[in-house]
Amino acid sequence: MPEANGAPVLEAAGLRKEFGDLVAVEDVSFHLPPGRSLAIVGESGSGKTTIARMIVGLERPTSGTITACGHDRSRPPNSTRDRRRRGREVQIVFQDPYTSLDPRQTAEATIDEVLRLHHGWPADRRRARIAELTDLVGLDARQSRALPRSLSGGQRQRVAIARALAAEPTVLILDESVAALDVSIQAQVLNLLADIRDETHVSYILISHDLAVVRQLTDEAIVLHRGTVVERGPTARVLDDPQDPYTQRLRASVPRPGWKPRSRAQPGAGKEPDAS
Amino acid sequence: MNEPAAVGTLWSAGATSSAPLLEVDGLTVLLDVSGAKRAVLRDVSLTVSPGEAVGLVGESGSGKSMTARAIDRLLPRGAEVQGSILFDGGDVGALSGADLRRYRNQVAMIFQDPRAHTNPVRRIGDFMTEALCTNLGVPAAEARRRAVDMLTQVGIEDGARRLRQYPHQMSGGMLQRIMIAAALLTKPRLLLADEPTTALDVTTQAEVMAILDGLRRNFGLAMLFITHDLELAAAICDRTVVMYAGQIVEVRASALLHGDPLHPYTAALAAARPDIAQTADRLRAIPGRPLSAFEAPPAECAFATRCAHATDICRSAVPDLVDLDGGTSRCVRARELRGRLQEAPDA
Amino acid sequence: MSAAVPVTVRSTTRGSRAVGMLRATGPAGIASAIVIAVATFVALFGPLLAPYPPDLPNLSLAWVGPTGGHLLGFDFQGRDVLSRLLAGAQTAMLGPLAVVIVSVTAGTLIAVTAAWRRGATDAVISSGLDILFAFPGILFAVLAAAVFGAGLAAASIALSIAYMPYVARVLRGAALKERSQPYVAALEVQGASATSICLRHLVPNIAPLIVAQATILFGYAMVDLAAISFLGLGVQPPNPNWGVMISENQSGILQGYPLPALAAGVCIVTVVIAVNVLGERLFDQAQAGRI
Numbered sequence: 011m012p013e014a015n016g017a018p019v020l021e022a023a024g025l026r027k028e029f030g031d032l033v034a035v036e037d038v039s040f041h042l043p044p045g046r047s048l049a050i051v052g053e054s055g056s057g058k059t060t061i062a063r064m065i066v067g068l069e070r071p072t073s074g075t076i077t078a079c080g081h082d083r084s085r086p087p088n089s090t091r092d093r094r095r096r097g098r099e100v101q102i103v104f105q106d107p108y109t110s111l112d113p114r115q116t117a118e119a120t121i122d123e124v125l126r127l128h129h130g131w132p133a134d135r136r137r138a139r140i141a142e143l144t145d146l147v148g149l150d151a152r153q154s155r156a157l158p159r160s161l162s163g164g165q166r167q168r169v170a171i172a173r174a175l176a177a178e179p180t181v182l183i184l185d186e187s188v189a190a191l192d193v194s195i196q197a198q199v200l201n202l203l204a205d206i207r208d209e210t211h212v213s214y215i216l217i218s219h220d221l222a223v224v225r226q227l228t229d230e231a232i233v234l235h236r237g238t239v240v241e242r243g244p245t246a247r248v249l250d251d252p253q254d255p256y257t258q259r260l261r262a263s264v265p266r267p268g269w270k271p272r273s274r275a276q277p278g279a280g281k282e283p284d285a286s
Numbered sequence: 287m288n289e290p291a292a293v294g295t296l297w298s299a300g301a302t303s304s305a306p307l308l309e310v311d312g313l314t315v316l317l318d319v320s321g322a323k324r325a326v327l328r329d330v331s332l333t334v335s336p337g338e339a340v341g342l343v344g345e346s347g348s349g350k351s352m353t354a355r356a357i358d359r360l361l362p363r364g365a366e367v368q369g370s371i372l373f374d375g376g377d378v379g380a381l382s383g384a385d386l387r388r389y390r391n392q393v394a395m396i397f398q399d400p401r402a403h404t405n406p407v408r409r410i411g412d413f414m415t416e417a418l419c420t421n422l423g424v425p426a427a428e429a430r431r432r433a434v435d436m437l438t439q440v441g442i443e444d445g446a447r448r449l450r451q452y453p454h455q456m457s458g459g460m461l462q463r464i465m466i467a468a469a470l471l472t473k474p475r476l477l478l479a480d481e482p483t484t485a486l487d488v489t490t491q492a493e494v495m496a497i498l499d500g501l502r503r504n505f506g507l508a509m510l511f512i513t514h515d516l517e518l519a520a521a522i523c524d525r526t527v528v529m530y531a532g533q534i535v536e537v538r539a540s541a542l543l544h545g546d547p548l549h550p551y552t553a554a555l556a557a558a559r560p561d562i563a564q565t566a567d568r569l570r571a572i573p574g575r576p577l578s579a580f581e582a583p584p585a586e587c588a589f590a591t592r593c594a595h596a597t598d599i600c601r602s603a604v605p606d607l608v609d610l611d612g613g614t615s616r617c618v619r620a621r622e623l624r625g626r627l628q629e630a631p632d633a
Numbered sequence: 634m635s636a637a638v639p640v641t642v643r644s645t646t647r648g649s650r651a652v653g654m655l656r657a658t659g660p661a662g663i664a665s666a667i668v669i670a671v672a673t674f675v676a677l678f679g680p681l682l683a684p685y686p687p688d689l690p691n692l693s694l695a696w697v698g699p700t701g702g703h704l705l706g707f708d709f710q711g712r713d714v715l716s717r718l719l720a721g722a723q724t725a726m727l728g729p730l731a732v733v734i735v736s737v738t739a740g741t742l743i744a745v746t747a748a749w750r751r752g753a754t755d756a757v758i759s760s761g762l763d764i765l766f767a768f769p770g771i772l773f774a775v776l777a778a779a780v781f782g783a784g785l786a787a788a789s790i791a792l793s794i795a796y797m798p799y800v801a802r803v804l805r806g807a808a809l810k811e812r813s814q815p816y817v818a819a820l821e822v823q824g825a826s827a828t829s830i831c832l833r834h835l836v837p838n839i840a841p842l843i844v845a846q847a848t849i850l851f852g853y854a855m856v857d858l859a860a861i862s863f864l865g866l867g868v869q870p871p872n873p874n875w876g877v878m879i880s881e882n883q884s885g886i887l888q889g890y891p892l893p894a895l896a897a898g899v900c901i902v903t904v905v906i907a908v909n910v911l912g913e914r915l916f917d918q919a920q921a922g923r924i
Contacts, residue, residue, distance in 0.1 A: 095824075114837055
């Protein structure tokens with residue numbers, strides 16, 4: 011699964027995405043070395059979700075290239091085999107645990123479907139693998155056989171993580187995957203993600219607006235503002251010593267002990283443009 | 287806008303009195319959940335003094351939103367309420383009709399998702415002036431003038447234009463600022479803010495928090511600020527109340543809460559959060575998951591199953607609130623564990 | 634990491650699930666199910682159950698009321714009303730069933746295709762449906778009768794074409810919503826094919842709505858087919874059919890012999906109500922179970 015020669019497992023170059031007149035992503039480039047974790051930091055409208063969707067093929071870039079595990083994925087897949095191969099290269103865990111699982115499928119059935127998609131294994135081998143995966147994400151036997159409606163948000167996210175891991179991806183994109191969880195559950199899932207990384211050597215791309223989570227889970231970070239990269243570097247450096255004014259503002263807005271909110275006393279601060 | 291131009295009108299007639307503005311005493315709420323009556327709040331008591339900002343912090347099932355709804359008389363049909371809620375000495379539960387509408391002019395509420403609470407087919411101006419015109423009989427032109435004024439206070443300069451717009455033309459942050467402005471138009475004495483910034487970007491959140499803080503001080507407004515974020519509450523609230531499983535587990539001065547908590551849950555919650563300034567080898571996660579009031583075992587401390595400091599005493603009865611060093615804690619071992627909650631837990 | 638939430642493990646055998654669902658529909662739902670079961674049984678075995686030949690006219694017995702073994706009396710041609718009702722159940726139930734199967738299947742296919750592809754495909758399909766909406770069902774029936782000759786087949790084809798856009802429109806909305814859910818995106822990212830996602834995930838998740846549509850349409854189809862037969866474009870006399878019976882015996886109502894026409898009418902109304910009640914209950918239940 012991991013690249014042996016140190017070449018980036020994921021690389022984006024000159025990514026651009028337009029939605030009609032709106033340029034959502036402009037000239038974004040980054041690369042992810044094997045076994046490392048990259049954060050894409052931004053607020054709403056920064057283009058971070060669009061980038062995630064382009065990487066997994068849910069959107070097509072207007073221009074630019076995306077390469078995963080050495081294969082180009084800037085254009086739609088040619089064949090079923092191609093499509094499945096891309097699924098084994100990059101997987102994704104979405105933000106909302108309440109809509110990212112089919113409400114009619116148990117955790118076991120969900121994982122089984124993915125296994126059948128990628129491997130021609132007999133039933134007992136699949137069963138064994140399902141048990142391994144549910145164990146890895148911390149679900150017990152009863153929870154694995156339960157429908158999503160009987161599971162809490164944190165448990166559903168574990169199922170979503172197991173489903174993504176069933177494809178044995180090289181890169182796992184976490185699209186605000188812990189944002190909707192309670193603080194105490196978020197900590198459990200963050201620990202879990204670190205454990206999974208240690209055990210499977212998967213590389214993470216973490217899409218998040220939460221700087222503390224970014225600090226905890228990633229090595230490198232790029233900061234997006236209105237579709238462009240305004241800063242990049244090692245996560246610790248970007249957060250401790252931000253150079254770009256937007257990154258500085260972002261950092262200064264995070265509540266912490268002793269923090270007092272300050273309004274930006276700029277002229278015309280109230281003249282915000284209309285939405286859409 | 288961040289400095290008060292003038293101190294402004296202090297609305298509360300009794301602003302300088304020390305009698306509490308809001309007094310919740312022994313509030314217990316039971317809801318009908320699939321045919322059975324389940325407790326969502328258990329014996330909640332808190333006070334808010336005029337001009338005071340109190341934070342209410344908790345996770346899912348803690349009952350923090352339910353408390354605010356109970357105070358604003360927004361509980362679902364069929365809810366059974368025990369205990370009392372007194373506003374300015376009067377029983378809130380007994381209000382109805384015109385008295386209830388007057389009460390709602392004095393106690394305003396803002397919610398997490400402004401879009402869910404605005405009618406998309408009505409203009410901002412109509413929505414903002416409705417309460418003034420209908421309930422307080424203010425003439426339309428005067429109401430609009432006040433609305434534009436208030437929009438300036440929340441940092442929206444082109445108020446007249448905004449009044450003619452529809453909600454879908456605004457971003458989330460702007461709409462939330464409009465909601466705050468609308469809530470303040472009736473000159474309330476208490477503001478209930480239910481996670482008003484949770485759905486906003488962090489930079490927008492900082493803006494809105496600054497506005498809220500500034501306005502509150504200008505107008506001498508009391509506030510109950512509900513959030514899941516301990517540090518956010520501490521930023522603008524003098525006192526913080528922590529809730530778990532429908533009960534209050536700690537009340538403490540916000541400045542002291544992080545460094546010197548009195549209840550293991552507060553300490554665990556603060557410790558579970560990743561630190562923006564450093565990477566921990568492993569986060570100190572709390573095992574299990576947050577419980578609702580009706581899921582908590584009836585005769586023991588609700589947090590006992592997840593608590594690193596739990597002993598047999600904790601599992602023998604529901605602990606009472608004890609006063610300790612200016613704060614309150616619902617922990618039987620509070621005095622014993624004093625000053626040791628921040629350390630790694632003992633076996 | 635154990636949960637305090639009670640975990641519901643649903644029984645997975647389809648038989649026991651169906652029985653469970655039925656029981657949960659309440660007394661009204663169960664009563665409706667019984668009515669439908671009886672009607673289905675009669676539809677299947679009607680001609681065999683008829684005590685007297687339904688086609689044998691005997692004008693000397695015309696309009697005679699209930700006597701002896703003839704529980705519902707005789708119709709305008711002296712035929713036993715009860716026997717004609719039992720024999721007529723076949724066409725009365727079969728026709729609507731065919732209409733529902735065809736229109737719902739076609740409607741589902743079209744709705745899911747439009748919802749999955751979105752964009753231009755959806756726009757074209759939606760416009761096509763709008764055009765079909767402009768034609769009333771009766772018009773199709775007249776056209777079909779002209780082309781295929783009057784009869785049950787022609788009437789059923791006509792109604793299937795007329796109903797299909799309604800089904801498609803309702804299902805398209807639900808399918809669009811389902812299609813934009815993250816779990817569908819997750820399957821796309823896994824590399825699952827559009828067909829397998831639609832068949833195994835999209836359609837089952839809108840199934841409650843499909844069932845509800847089917848039951849509502851069954852009722853409409855029954856009434857519409859009866860009306861078409863009444864007008865002479867559907868089932869042709871002397872074939873027994875509840876709608877035809879109303880038309881044949883309508884003169885009796887004013888003459889003081891309402892029983893034949895009324896009996897047929899009551900049969901139609903009873904089955905339609907039963908199907909609607911059961912369908913509605915099943916829909917509510919399935920929706921509640923999804924949360």
